[in-house]
Amino acid sequence: MLQHQQKFIMTFLGLVVLLLLTFASPNSSCTGKEQRFLLDFLAQLSHGGNSGLNMSWVHGTDCCAWEGVTCRGDNTVMGISLTSKGLTGRISPSLGNLSGLMNLNLSHNSLHGSLPKELVLHSTIVVLDVSFNQLEGSLQDLQSLNPGPPLQVLNISSNFFTGQFTGEIPASICVSPSFTELDLSRNQFSSNIPQGLDDCSMLRVLKAGHNNLSGILPHELFRATSLEQLSFPNNGLHGVLDGSQVVKLSNLTVLDLGSNGLSGEVPDSIGQLRRLEELHLGNNNMSGELPLTIGNCTNLRYISLRNNSFTGDLSKVNFTLLDLSIADFSMNYFTGTIPESIYACNNLIALRLAYNNFHGQFSSKIGNLRSLSFLSLTNNSLTNIEDVIQTLRRCKNLTTLLMGSNFKGEIMPQVKSIDGFQNLEVLSIDTCPLVGQIPLWLSKLTKLKILDLSSNQLTGSIPSWISRLHFLFFLDISSNRLLGDIPTALMKMTMLQAEMNAEKLDPEFLELPIYWTPSRQYRLLGAFPAALHLGNNKFTGTIPPEIGQMKMLMYLNFSSNSLSGEIPQEICNLTSLQVLDFSNNQLTGAFPSTLSELHFLSTFNVSYNELEGPVPTGGQFDTFSNSSYIGNPNLCGDVLSKHCSTTPRDQTFSSRQHSSRLPIIFGVIFGGLSALALLACFLIARLVYNDHTENLVPLQRR
Ligand SMILES: *[C@@H]1O[C@H](CO)[C@@H](O)[C@H](O)[C@H]1NC(C)=O
Ligand SMILES: *[C@@H]1O[C@H](CO)[C@@H](O)[C@H](O)[C@H]1NC(C)=O
Ligand SMILES: *[C@@H]1O[C@H](CO)[C@@H](O)[C@H](O)[C@H]1NC(C)=O
Ligand SMILES: *[C@@H]1O[C@H](CO)[C@@H](O)[C@H](O)[C@H]1NC(C)=O
Ligand SMILES: *[C@@H]1O[C@H](CO)[C@@H](O)[C@H](O)[C@H]1NC(C)=O
Ligand SMILES: *[C@@H]1O[C@H](CO)[C@@H](O)[C@H](O)[C@H]1NC(C)=O
Ligand SMILES: *[C@@H]1O[C@H](CO)[C@@H](O)[C@H](O)[C@H]1NC(C)=O
Ligand SMILES: *[C@@H]1O[C@H](CO)[C@@H](O)[C@H](O)[C@H]1NC(C)=O
Ligand SMILES: *[C@@H]1O[C@H](CO)[C@@H](O)[C@H](O)[C@H]1NC(C)=O
Ligand SMILES: *[C@@H]1O[C@H](CO)[C@@H](O)[C@H](O)[C@H]1NC(C)=O
Ligand SMILES: *[C@@H]1O[C@H](CO)[C@@H](O)[C@H](O)[C@H]1NC(C)=O
Numbered sequence: 141m142l143q144h145q146q147k148f149i150m151t152f153l154g155l156v157v158l159l160l161l162t163f164a165s166p167n168s169s170c171t172g173k174e175q176r177f178l179l180d181f182l183a184q185l186s187h188g189g190n191s192g193l194n195m196s197w198v199h200g201t202d203c204c205a206w207e208g209v210t211c212r213g214d215n216t217v218m219g220i221s222l223t224s225k226g227l228t229g230r231i232s233p234s235l236g237n238l239s240g241l242m243n244l245n246l247s248h249n250s251l252h253g254s255l256p257k258e259l260v261l262h263s264t265i266v267v268l269d270v271s272f273n274q275l276e277g278s279l280q281d282l283q284s285l286n287p288g289p290p291l292q293v294l295n296i297s298s299n300f301f302t303g304q305f306t307g308e309i310p311a312s313i314c315v316s317p318s319f320t321e322l323d324l325s326r327n328q329f330s331s332n333i334p335q336g337l338d339d340c341s342m343l344r345v346l347k348a349g350h351n352n353l354s355g356i357l358p359h360e361l362f363r364a365t366s367l368e369q370l371s372f373p374n375n376g377l378h379g380v381l382d383g384s385q386v387v388k389l390s391n392l393t394v395l396d397l398g399s400n401g402l403s404g405e406v407p408d409s410i411g412q413l414r415r416l417e418e419l420h421l422g423n424n425n426m427s428g429e430l431p432l433t434i435g436n437c438t439n440l441r442y443i444s445l446r447n448n449s450f451t452g453d454l455s456k457v458n459f460t461l462l463d464l465s466i467a468d469f470s471m472n473y474f475t476g477t478i479p480e481s482i483y484a485c486n487n488l489i490a491l492r493l494a495y496n497n498f499h500g501q502f503s504s505k506i507g508n509l510r511s512l513s514f515l516s517l518t519n520n521s522l523t524n525i526e527d528v529i530q531t532l533r534r535c536k537n538l539t540t541l542l543m544g545s546n547f548k549g550e551i552m553p554q555v556k557s558i559d560g561f562q563n564l565e566v567l568s569i570d571t572c573p574l575v576g577q578i579p580l581w582l583s584k585l586t587k588l589k590i591l592d593l594s595s596n597q598l599t600g601s602i603p604s605w606i607s608r609l610h611f612l613f614f615l616d617i618s619s620n621r622l623l624g625d626i627p628t629a630l631m632k633m634t635m636l637q638a639e640m641n642a643e644k645l646d647p648e649f650l651e652l653p654i655y656w657t658p659s660r661q662y663r664l665l666g667a668f669p670a671a672l673h674l675g676n677n678k679f680t681g682t683i684p685p686e687i688g689q690m691k692m693l694m695y696l697n698f699s700s701n702s703l704s705g706e707i708p709q710e711i712c713n714l715t716s717l718q719v720l721d722f723s724n725n726q727l728t729g730a731f732p733s734t735l736s737e738l739h740f741l742s743t744f745n746v747s748y749n750e751l752e753g754p755v756p757t758g759g760q761f762d763t764f765s766n767s768s769y770i771g772n773p774n775l776c777g778d779v780l781s782k783h784c785s786t787t788p789r790d791q792t793f794s795s796r797q798h799s800s801r802l803p804i805i806f807g808v809i810f811g812g813l814s815a816l817a818l819l820a821c822f823l824i825a826r827l828v829y830n831d832h833t834e835n836l837v838p839l840q841r842r
């Protein structure tokens with residue numbers, strides 16, 4: 141029994157020794173040489189910029205166990221992956237001495253300097269990803285070798301690489317014929333797309349968007365027939381999309397040539413690209429009718445033709461594309477009714493038809509579009525708003541509905557019961573103009589966050605149910621004929637009360653951006669400023685002191701009404717305010733004393749009221765000029781060239797009476813000149829913004 145146990149223990153110990161020996165064999169850790177190459181890389185990172193890598197990369201320990209390093213069975217280094225590590229400094233060429241390295245991924249760091257060509261031309265590296273760094277230099281000294289390096293995937297996107305992709309310089313961007321994926325996007329490459337793409341016979345992915353490339357798409361490009369993704373957006377390319385060439389890329393799934401200067405038509409042969417899933421041609425100078433063959437691209441998921449000069453009756457095209465989820469035809473000259481076949485696209489999520497010449501109404505079949513979440517119809521010639529609303533409410537998933545500048549002169553539907561729209565968050569029916577009142581059915585849209593009814597001819601007063609829209613944080617009812625008091629119910633809008641509420645907003649992305657001004661677009665609803673636009677109506681009465689409760693408010697515009705009384709002290713509680721416009725009312729009295737606590741204010745206008753006393757000073761108020769105050773004869777202050785007398789108020793009045801006429805005449809002349817200047821500015825501003833800046837989808841045609 142005991143013997144038996146001893147025997148067992150001996151065997152066990154033997155096994156342990158054997159195991160230990162195995163681990164201690166010369167192959168058990170990476171070679172001293174490889175360790176040196178790695179430590180040289182570490183040494184080239186900036187002092188303090190190795191983000192603790194030196195804790196694990198320690199001389200004399202097994203480098204196969206170092207952070208980010210992987211080895212083969214024979215303990216040669218095979219891969220290095222140090223992404224998003226906050227590394228700064230340079231990439232040492234010594235990594236090129238690792239004779240078995242296949243995969244090097246240093247993306248999302250802050251490395252600068254050049255990309256050592258020892259890595260690009262390395263004899264074993266297959267995947268090289270240095271995207272999202274601050275590398276610079278040109279790729280010009282990369283000569284293609286014979287035989288080429290085995291590199292298949294090169295990602296240098298989002299760096300500062302420059303280059304003159306022309307002439308004899310790298311005879312081919314495919315330094316290696318084995319290239320399968322090449323991402324050069326978001327650098328500073330300029331000049332033409334290289335001609336010599338002949339060697340890229342294996343290339344599946346070619347991306348060079350967001351550079352400064354110019355010229356045409358060279359025919360050689362279309363010899364890379366394995367291409368699945370061809371992506372050159374945001375460059376300066378011009379010329380036409382040659383139908384006889386593009387058809388050669390029969391495996392293409394993504395064609396992205398958006399935001400260039402392409403002209404001409406979409407070729408008929410596009411229909412032969414049966415695998416096409418994404419077609420981005422927005423923001424070009426293309427024209428003509430959309431070929432009917434587009435209906436043959438049955439795998440299409442995304443199509444954008446936005447902001448071109450396409451014409452023709454879109455309803456001729458058969459859009460029975462079952463995978464289509466995002467379609468943007470906005471800002472063209474399309475005519476006809478809304479294509480009937482689009483109602484068969486069961487998976488449609490976002491549809492933008494804005495800024496065209498579509499007319500008529502929707503078929504009730506639009507209720508089939510159960511996934512439709514974003515619909516923009518702004519600026520067409522649609523009619524019968526009542527019918528459109530009754531039809532669209534059946535799209536249960538609709539969250540964004542933009543349909544301003546349609547329904548010319550119709551009546552705002554006042555239907556008693558509108559159910560549906562239970563998910564609507566953004567509604568814009570501006571600039572029609574519609575007559576009638578703010579309708580009660582809006583009170584049922586309990587998820588509404590953004591409501592724009594501006595520039596209509598609505599009458600009546602602000603309904604008190606407005607405060608029951610618990611998520612509303614952007615309300616624009618400016619430029620109507622609304623009257624009555626500004627109700628205190630408005631001040632109870634939950635979302636404007638406290639930060640805590642603002643956090644309730646989901647950080648959800650819109651399917652397509654909402655264009656606010658030509659230069660501003662929103663992809664995130666929460667990024668919209670909390671705003672109350674009541675300007676240019678017929679509101680009367682005083683500004684309720686309860687206004688101080690709307691602590692989240694950023695834009696407050698009550699201009700061009702008939703409001704009277706004093707500016708309430710509580711306005712100073714609105715510490716998030718960026719824009720405050722009370723101009724063109726009949727406000728009286730002095731400014732609240734702590735107004736200068738509004739630290740984020742960038743626009744302030746109280747011109748043309750009857751305010752008196754000294755203008756606010758300190759903080760932001762030192763940045764506002766007299767145009768903020770013009771048309772208030774009883775205001776004084778340094779910016780007004782009317783200095784405040786230091787005497788107490790009651791004496792100010794009498795001293796005013798005794799003052800000579802000279803300042804008055806002076807004031808009249810000065811006022812007149814300023815008004816002229818203001819008028820000139822206004823006219824210039826109108827020319828520049830073409831009167832569109834306040835609408836929800838105001839982008840103009842080029
Ligand atoms: C050790 O490495 C050598 C060459 O690097 C190789 O030939 C040998 O097979 C390896 N031995 C083990 C046990 O991995
Ligand atoms: C790692 O590097 C940092 C900064 O370069 C240095 O402060 C620290 O002492 C180093 N730690 C080790 C273990 O070498
Ligand atoms: C890497 O190899 C080159 C020669 O190919 C040599 O000049 C260089 O010193 C080596 N780097 C290191 C860190 O050993
Ligand atoms: C490099 O790493 C990042 C982050 O893990 C990853 O997203 C990327 O796909 C990798 N690159 C390649 C070419 O695999
Ligand atoms: C770099 O591009 C390659 C090829 O397109 C891709 O696989 C990789 O994920 C990209 N890297 C990052 C960090 O996105
Ligand atoms: C873009 O390229 C053009 C010539 O094609 C050149 O004149 C211009 O300076 C380049 N712009 C930048 C920012 O590199
Ligand atoms: C297209 O893709 C298929 C498989 O996905 C492949 O067999 C074929 O060779 C590809 N065509 C070209 C021209 O590369
Ligand atoms: C846009 O295309 C038209 C022809 O369709 C052409 O006359 C015009 O010059 C082009 N504009 C630009 C900026 O390329
Ligand atoms: C492609 O579309 C055109 C026009 O709609 C049609 O005439 C043709 O039959 C389609 N081709 C195939 C193969 O479906
Ligand atoms: C549109 O295409 C679908 C599917 O290809 C087909 O079933 C339908 O009949 C076509 N409609 C018209 C009007 O041609
Ligand atoms: C409706 O929207 C919800 C939430 O975004 C989503 O989960 C659901 O799949 C959508 N329904 C349809 C039919 O697409």
Ligand SMILES: *[C@@H]1O[C@H](CO)[C@@H](O)[C@H](O)[C@H]1NC(C)=O
Binds near residue numbers: 685689713
């Ligand atoms: C304004 O803020 C002060 C201090 O935060 C608070 O005491 C007061 O109640 C607020 N007024 C209103 C009208 O919200």
